[in-house]
Amino acid sequence: LAKTTQPISMDSYEGQEVNITCSHNNIATNDYITWYQQFPSQGPRFIIQGYKTKVTNEVASLFIPADRKSSTLSLPRVSLSDTAVYYCLVNPLYSSASKIIFGSGTRLSIRP
């Protein structure tokens, strides 16, 4: 599994756009990039997944450059409730029952 590196923590303010970048230099051709979010005392929650270019859903956008060695999770107009730990993961496409190897994630703190 490709190793990922992301900032340990980030701070921002309500209403701002937050971008969290993850490095995955050893990503393989068949790997997808997935982001999860974890609120305190809750289980992780899937946010978004992508392979290349840009993916957008109702929660976030995921930007993946052509070389796929990094990805950026973009949270538009954050609120206090976006305070959480965000995990960047790389998963192989053809692997059944894939376990998730969580890193330390990025602890995002949103201030009023």
Added chain:
Amino acid sequence: EPEVTQTPSHQVTQMGQEVILRCVPISNHLYFYWYRQILGQKVEFLVSFYNNEISEKSEIFDDQFSVERPDGSNFTLKIRSTKLEDSAMYFCASSEQGSLRPQHFGDGTRLSIL
């Protein structure tokens, strides 16, 4: 939206006792998982389960641990003789068929070993 539910939310047990943590995965999901998170640490994979057998397990999942799907809805994690270091949040997750299907996590059982 369907959810993974876990019971109890908090379990307090004496060291050496057996404990069973229960999970009800999302009904049409085929893959089931247990993870744990010691306070302040990373979420760690324990075991995955598919087609009524273990698909993969981590080094943490030793002979003290077992999993079972006793009926069509429940998925359980048993710890036979608990140790102090088993104190953690235990998360159950489930997913549809296919590795790219996101895993849906429950909100966990906080296990406290005294």
